[in-house]
Amino acid sequence: MNFSEISDTLITHFGDLVLLHKAEVGDSWVEIPKDKLLEVGRFLKENPQLQLTYLNSVTAVDYLQTDPKKLKRTSWEPHIKVVYHLSSLFLKHTFVIKVTLPRWSDEEQNRLPSLPSVSSLWSTADWQEREVFDLYGVEFTGHPDMRRILCPDDWAGHPLRKDYTPPQEYEGIRCH
Amino acid sequence: MLDPTLINNKNIEYDAQTNEMLINMGPQHPSTHGVLRLIIRTDGEIVSEIQPHIGYLHRCAEKIGEHLSARQWIPYTDRMDYLAAMNMNLGWSLTVEKLLDHQVSKKLQHLRLMICELGRIASHLVGMGAYGLDLGTASPFFYAIREREKILDLFEKACGARLTFSYITPGGVMADIPEGWIDECKAFLDYFEPIIKQYHTLLTTNAIFLKRTCNLGILSKEKAIDYGCSGAVLRGSGIDYDLRRDGDPFYTEMYDGYDFEVIVEKEGDYPKDYPYPDVPREAQLGDCWHRFYVRMLEVIQSIKLIRQSFEKYQSIPEPIEKPLKLQQKLPKGEIYLETEAPRGQMGFGLFSEGDPIPWKVRARSSCFCNLSVLPELCRGVYLADIPSIVGSLDIMMGEIDR
Amino acid sequence: MGQFFNNLLQDINAFLWGLAGYSSQEITTLAEDSWIGYLLAAIIQAALLLHVLAAGTVLFTWAERKVCGRIQDRLGPTRVGGKFGWLQSIADGIKLLCKEDLIPDEADSLLFRIAPYLSISASFAALIVLPFSDGWVAQQLNIGAFFILAIMGLEVFGVILAGYASGSKWSLYGAMREAAQVISYEIPLAMCVVVPVLLVGSMNLGTIANYQAGWFTNWLIFHDPFAFATFWIYFTCGIASVNRAPFDLAEAESELVAGFHTEYSGMRWSLLFMAEYGSMFTVSGLGVLLFLGAWYGPLPIFNSWTSGTESWYLAQMANLVGCLNFVLKSSLLVIVMIWVRWTLPRLRIDQVMTMCLKYCVPLSLIGLSGVLLWQLLAIPSLNDLAPARSDLTEHWAEKSSSPFVKDSQEKVDLFDGRNTQ
Numbered sequence: 001m002n003f004s005e006i007s008d009t010l011i012t013h014f015g016d017l018v019l020l021h022k023a024e025v026g027d028s029w030v031e032i033p034k035d036k037l038l039e040v041g042r043f044l045k046e047n048p049q050l051q052l053t054y055l056n057s058v059t060a061v062d063y064l065q066t067d068p069k070k071l072k073r074t075s076w077e078p079h080i081k082v083v084y085h086l087s088s089l090f091l092k093h094t095f096v097i098k099v100t101l102p103r104w105s106d107e108e109q110n111r112l113p114s115l116p117s118v119s120s121l122w123s124t125a126d127w128q129e130r131e132v133f134d135l136y137g138v139e140f141t142g143h144p145d146m147r148r149i150l151c152p153d154d155w156a157g158h159p160l161r162k163d164y165t166p167p168q169e170y171e172g173i174r175c176h
Numbered sequence: 177m178l179d180p181t182l183i184n185n186k187n188i189e190y191d192a193q194t195n196e197m198l199i200n201m202g203p204q205h206p207s208t209h210g211v212l213r214l215i216i217r218t219d220g221e222i223v224s225e226i227q228p229h230i231g232y233l234h235r236c237a238e239k240i241g242e243h244l245s246a247r248q249w250i251p252y253t254d255r256m257d258y259l260a261a262m263n264m265n266l267g268w269s270l271t272v273e274k275l276l277d278h279q280v281s282k283k284l285q286h287l288r289l290m291i292c293e294l295g296r297i298a299s300h301l302v303g304m305g306a307y308g309l310d311l312g313t314a315s316p317f318f319y320a321i322r323e324r325e326k327i328l329d330l331f332e333k334a335c336g337a338r339l340t341f342s343y344i345t346p347g348g349v350m351a352d353i354p355e356g357w358i359d360e361c362k363a364f365l366d367y368f369e370p371i372i373k374q375y376h377t378l379l380t381t382n383a384i385f386l387k388r389t390c391n392l393g394i395l396s397k398e399k400a401i402d403y404g405c406s407g408a409v410l411r412g413s414g415i416d417y418d419l420r421r422d423g424d425p426f427y428t429e430m431y432d433g434y435d436f437e438v439i440v441e442k443e444g445d446y447p448k449d450y451p452y453p454d455v456p457r458e459a460q461l462g463d464c465w466h467r468f469y470v471r472m473l474e475v476i477q478s479i480k481l482i483r484q485s486f487e488k489y490q491s492i493p494e495p496i497e498k499p500l501k502l503q504q505k506l507p508k509g510e511i512y513l514e515t516e517a518p519r520g521q522m523g524f525g526l527f528s529e530g531d532p533i534p535w536k537v538r539a540r541s542s543c544f545c546n547l548s549v550l551p552e553l554c555r556g557v558y559l560a561d562i563p564s565i566v567g568s569l570d571i572m573m574g575e576i577d578r
Numbered sequence: 579m580g581q582f583f584n585n586l587l588q589d590i591n592a593f594l595w596g597l598a599g600y601s602s603q604e605i606t607t608l609a610e611d612s613w614i615g616y617l618l619a620a621i622i623q624a625a626l627l628l629h630v631l632a633a634g635t636v637l638f639t640w641a642e643r644k645v646c647g648r649i650q651d652r653l654g655p656t657r658v659g660g661k662f663g664w665l666q667s668i669a670d671g672i673k674l675l676c677k678e679d680l681i682p683d684e685a686d687s688l689l690f691r692i693a694p695y696l697s698i699s700a701s702f703a704a705l706i707v708l709p710f711s712d713g714w715v716a717q718q719l720n721i722g723a724f725f726i727l728a729i730m731g732l733e734v735f736g737v738i739l740a741g742y743a744s745g746s747k748w749s750l751y752g753a754m755r756e757a758a759q760v761i762s763y764e765i766p767l768a769m770c771v772v773v774p775v776l777l778v779g780s781m782n783l784g785t786i787a788n789y790q791a792g793w794f795t796n797w798l799i800f801h802d803p804f805a806f807a808t809f810w811i812y813f814t815c816g817i818a819s820v821n822r823a824p825f826d827l828a829e830a831e832s833e834l835v836a837g838f839h840t841e842y843s844g845m846r847w848s849l850l851f852m853a854e855y856g857s858m859f860t861v862s863g864l865g866v867l868l869f870l871g872a873w874y875g876p877l878p879i880f881n882s883w884t885s886g887t888e889s890w891y892l893a894q895m896a897n898l899v900g901c902l903n904f905v906l907k908s909s910l911l912v913i914v915m916i917w918v919r920w921t922l923p924r925l926r927i928d929q930v931m932t933m934c935l936k937y938c939v940p941l942s943l944i945g946l947s948g949v950l951l952w953q954l955l956a957i958p959s960l961n962d963l964a965p966a967r968s969d970l971t972e973h974w975a976e977k978s979s980s981p982f983v984k985d986s987q988e989k990v991d992l993f994d995g996r997n998t999q
Contacts, residue, residue: 025509026275026528053401056514057540061527085512085523085540089401089410089417094424096512124404127548135238150231150577159239160536199747207832221751221927310832312823312924318650384824384923559751560926563832 001093003028006050013043021098029083029096034115037099041121044086044095052086052095055122058129059083060136064103064162078103080113082138101138103161117143135160196224203232207310207563210573212547214566218559226554226562228547233577241537245503246272246526247346249537253524254340256539257575259302262295262331263517264575265344271524272346274426275511276504284348284496285430286489290361291334291344293478293485297368298327299518300471300478303570307468308379310567311388316378323371326364333357347500358486365479372475376453380472386456389464393553393565396462403552404545407520408474409569411440412467419516427515433488436481439473441466450476464568471570503532512538519543519570539578543571623716627705631698635855636667638912643667645913646920677844684745685841693743694842694849697736701856704729708863709783711873711900712893722783723771726864727764730819733857734760737828740850741838752837755927756821756828762934763818769942770812773805773949774798774868783864787872794876799869800960804948809869811942813911816861818930820854823919827927862911863904870907873900 001009007020007030018040019031032040044052064078065071080101087094101113117140119125129140130149137158140146148155154171157164167175197218203211211232217225237252244252246268253268254261266288273280280288305320328338334353335343343350379385395405400413410417418438420431437447441461446452452473459465508530514523520542527536546569553565640655643666647654659665681687706729707722709715719725734756741753775781777798778789790796799809818825829837839850866872925933952959 023509025277025507026511026526027509055404056521057512057523057525057538059525059538059540061536083512083525085525089415089422092422122404123399123402124545124548127544128404131544148231150234152231159236197747205835308923312826312832313920313922314646315650315920318652322651378921379923382923384925387929388923388926558926558928560827560833560924 001049001091003093003095006093006095009047009049010040010043014040027096029098031098031100034099034101038116038118038121040097041084041118044097045121049091050095051088051091053122054087054089055118055124055128056085056087056094057083058085058118058125058132060132060138060160062103062136062160062162066162080136080138082115082132084118112137112139114139114141116141119143134158137161201562207566209306209566209571211577212566212571212573214550214562216554216559216562221559223554223557223559223562226551228550230544230547230573230576233573235578237578238537238539241534243533245532246506246534247500247502247504249534250345251340251342253539254342255574256541256578257299257517257519257522257543257572258339259572260295260299260518261339261341262291262344263299263515264522265342266292267513267515267517267522268524269344269346270427270515271511271513271526272500272504272506274424274513275506275509275526275528276346276500278347278500279426279429280348281492281494281497283489283492283494286485286492287349287353287496288344289430289434290482290485290489291331291349293481294327294330294361296478296518297475298324300475301327303471303518304375304379304468307567307570310563311385313379316375319371319375319378323368326368330357330361330364333360345499346504348497349499352496358490361482362486365482369476369479372472375472380469381453381456386458386465388561388564389468389568390456390458391460391463392557392561393464393568394460394462395549395553399549399552400462403549405520405549406542406545407516407518408467408470409520409546409549411438412470412568413462414441414466416440416442419514419521423516424513427513431481434481434484436477439470439477446473449480452476464564467568467570505532506530506534512540514540517542519572519575520546522575541575541578543569543573544576547571547576620716623706627716628702631702631705631852631856631859634859635852636671638855638858638909639667639670639851640664641909641913642916645916649917649920671848674844674848679844679846680841682745682841686743686745689739689743690841691846693736693740694846694853695736696739697733697853698849698856700729700732700736701853701860703732704860705856707783708860709787709867709872710904711897712784712788714897714901715784718784719782721781723775723781723786723864723868726783726860727768727771730857730860731760731764733853736850736853737838740842741828744838744841746841748834748836748840749838752828752834752840755834756838758927759821759825759827759930759934760819762931763815763938766811766934766938766942767815767819769939769946770808770815771864771868773808773946776946776949776953777801777805783867783872787867787874790871791874794871795960796874797869797871798961802949802952802957802959804945804952805869808942808945808949809865811938811945812865812869813914815934815938815942816865817915817918818934820857820861822854822858822915824922824924825930826919826924827930832924858912858915859908862908862915865911866904866907873897873904875899875903 007018007028010018010030011020014036017033017036020028021031022028044050060080060082062080063076065074080103082099082101084097084099085094086097099115101115103113105111105113115138117125117129119129119140120142126144127149129143130145130147132138133140133146134148134151135158147153151159156167159166169175199216199218200213201216202213213229213232215227215229216223235255237256240252241249250265250268253264256264301320301324305317308314308316331341331343332338334357335341335350337343395409395413397413397415400410400415405413416438418440419427420436421428421438437449439447446455446469450473455469456465459469506526506528508528510525510527512523512525514521521540522542523538523540525536525538525540526534527538529535550566550569554562557565640663644654644662655663655666657663658669681690704726706716707719707725709718709722737756737760738753741749741751741756744750774786778786780786786798790798794800799806821828827837828834829839834840839847842850
């Protein structure tokens with residue numbers, strides 16, 4: 001099955017909830033509201049025609065234009081997109097789904113955005129979601145062990161966010 | 177899950193109980209393949225729980241990628257899996273090319289295949305040697321390094337470097353291989369192929385080796401898929417999946433017209449295109465021995481592929497094209513492409529906003545996912561089995577931590 | 579060797595007393611009872627054996643590096659001390675001496691310091707009864723074989739202590755493994771040692787050795803198929819009891835960092851190391867003594883000199899050749915150990931224990947009963963091809979009348995009824 005067939009199946013099942021993005025260049029994807037993520041995930045994994053049992057990658061993209069010169073040309077508001085790359089080892093097709101999140105669920109209090117964890121569907125999401133949490137500051141609810149994975153546990157900030165500034169000092173060690 | 181009191185790292189000296197002991201293996205430990213840290217809860221010699229801690233080699237490669245043009249990031253891919261840097265280069269180059277929809281010429285594809293399969297042999301050799309070290313025999317490692325040096329000599333002749341090549345680059349390679357290189361490569365393969373039999377005698381069929389690896393750390397098919405395992409770990413569990421055959425058409429085009437087998441157990445049998453040693457009776461599908469065996473057999477397939485590539489490469493007289501510009505403008509869009517690196521499926525993602533510099537780059541590490549299955553495999557094994565299992569996953573910390 | 583120096587002392591004594599006007603007969607009696615002579619002889623012997631141990635370690639480390647280098651397709655040491663790197667181990671020794679002597683805070687300081695000495699003393703003490711040639715032995719005990727086994731078992735105390743006192747979990751693991759392993763392997767090892775004892779009818783290592791004089795067919799390994807098999811079981815158990823690969827679990831570097839000596843450095847570490855090499859040599863030496871014709875070469879070339887004893891110097895010459903024979907054969911076994919180490923992967927602890935309890939113990943028992951039946955049924959053996967050796971054993975009984983053997987011989991008659999009149 002190719003991308004459009006899979007997205008058609010998804011759209012016939014979920015209707016308007018899923019949003020199709022057909023890209024001219026590169027991968028196309030399907031956008032999913034965050035509260036439907038688990039449901040869609042289970043459908044993608046368990047539907048006998050799709051069998052997307054293999055989760056290749058979970059990652060996020062931080063859309064925040066920090067360059068004031070380019071700000072005029074940017075069309076989007078600041079947000080974070082969590083990207084799931086799925087594939088089926090038996091039917092040999094791949095699929096991409098995305099979830100859009102605000103950069104902060106409450107910017108005043110520095111509350112991180114959250115979305116449901118898919119680690120109950122694909123065990124590999126366990127570590128990959130920890131990585132996304134560590135580097136992008138997205139919390140996954142229902143994750144068995146939400147800790148940092150690459151950075152130390154007492155690290156401040158989420159390094160792959162566009163507005164991240166590295167610390168001057170960590171535990172008495174100069175970083176610059 | 178660990179006891180909540182144990183989750184706090186500063187609390188690892190928690191061993192008030194007399195029947196259980198919490199020990200810290202690594203990051204400075206001889207057999208954790210670099211800087212992996214494992215917190216092991218043991219009951220005597222039996223491991224009841226294991227928790228990997230990673231990140232000691234985190235070098236912010238993805239963050240750096242957001243500040244460099246696509247071609248400038250190539251040296252950082254070298255440093256991910258530094259034992260198979262050629263394959264890392266290829267992964268990123270193909271990702272960039274796919275975004276630009278720029279397929280390289282056929283001659284270049286043959287050259288890339290030749291180089292990458294050599295890289296695969298070099299990487300599997302180290303995997304084999306280091307596995308011997310894990311099991312307490314140092315000699316195979318030296319033999320492996322001896323052969324690997326010869327491959328590195330070939331690489332040095334092609335690109336001048338011996339570890340971090342930065343050879344394959346978006347749109348081509350840095351320079352064509354020099355004259356006479358192919359003859360040297362042929363001579364190496366003729367020398368190397370009969371030697372593999374010795375490795376099989378030394379390790380694959382050695383009685384003690386079998387005792388240490390068979391029926392240990394069994395990874396079922398379902399678990400392997402569930403945990404996103406790839407490469408030899410996936411195929412060692414009996415799943416017939418190799419990106420060189422089943423991957424993205426943009427990648428598999430490289431392997432069009434080549435004759436090779438995907439090493440996997442099908443209906444209880446491995447491919448029989450070569451006199452491989454037999455599978456011992458005590459080995460069970462998905463155990464450490466099978467993962468090792470798949471790796472050893474893939475070396476033969478790589479030799480086969482390289483042999484075929486010589487003629488195809490030489491049959492095209494035109495010179496190869498120049499690579500892309502250093503500051504090549506990327507179209508707006510995104511791409512995610514996985515290639516079959518020696519340690520598994522190495523995925524590179526490129527999210528572009530229309531600048532020469534990518535908005536975001538993503539490196540999906542195969543070892544990262546392969547390692548995440550470790551707590552699952554190490555439940556109830558002996559302490560001495562941990563190096564066996566970790567070694568059979570053939571992890572590379574540079575790639576896991578990026 | 580003790581005999582040799584005893585003789586030397588007697589000569590010196592005789593010279594001194596002769597000056598004072600005593601007859602030679604009186605002098606000999608005096609010298610034999612002289613405590614000064616005994617003390618001097620003991621000091622000289624101890625110093626000599628210590629040097630054997632030290633020189634042995636130096637040579638075997640060099641051999642280990644060189645052999646393992648060759649096995650791994652490299653050269654090994656080539657620079658220090660000329661073409662073959664002869665002085666590499668000396669350079670290593672100097673390096674180790676210069677290293678800081680670290681005692682971890684967590685360690686039990688006293689026990690941590692005692693442990694290496696305990697280990698090396700045990701390894702050294704086993705050499706006391708190891709005859710290097712006919713009569714060249716510090717103490718000719720009638721229970722020599724038993725003594726060596728008992729003393730070698732003591733070495734494990736040093737290791738357990740080292741592991742416990744280090745205050746490190748890895749060390750503790752190493753120590754516990756060593757304790758379990760060494761104690762288990764003592765059993766089949768002892769069973770195998772009983773086989774030659776049974777064949778000769780003596781625990782005196784000298785007697786067992788002399789029993790094998792003559793052609794190589796006289797070696798006890800060729801006595802019968804069971805004895806032949808027993809030697810290999812002995813060698814396997816010997817490797818295990820001195821913790822060499824594939825049984826080096828106590829210091830398994832891929833699992834336990836460095837096992838019981840993780841926390842040791844400098845001279846203390848090298849003492850533990852010397853103990854290991856000392857035991858390696860002792861085990862190999864015991865194997866040579868019991869099975870491989872001791873100091874007798876494959877062909878009886880120099881035997882007439884020793885048995886004749888017409889000339890004291892000729893006998894010493896023959897002893898020298900015998901000593902070389904013995905050292906050569908033992909070193910060969912040590913090199914086999916090195917060879918095995920660099921070829922095979924390591925077993926797991928449960929597999930090591932299984933191998934001991936399920937295979938080595940029953941096999942050694944089968945070997946023992948097989949030899950027993952062979953003797954009982956008086957089945958002709960390969961040993962019988964060569965001339966009878968009864969005269970040799972008789973001769974030995976006469977020769978072993980040194981001042982400090984006499985007493986022990988009378989006391990341990992129970993152990994050895996055959997050679998005392």
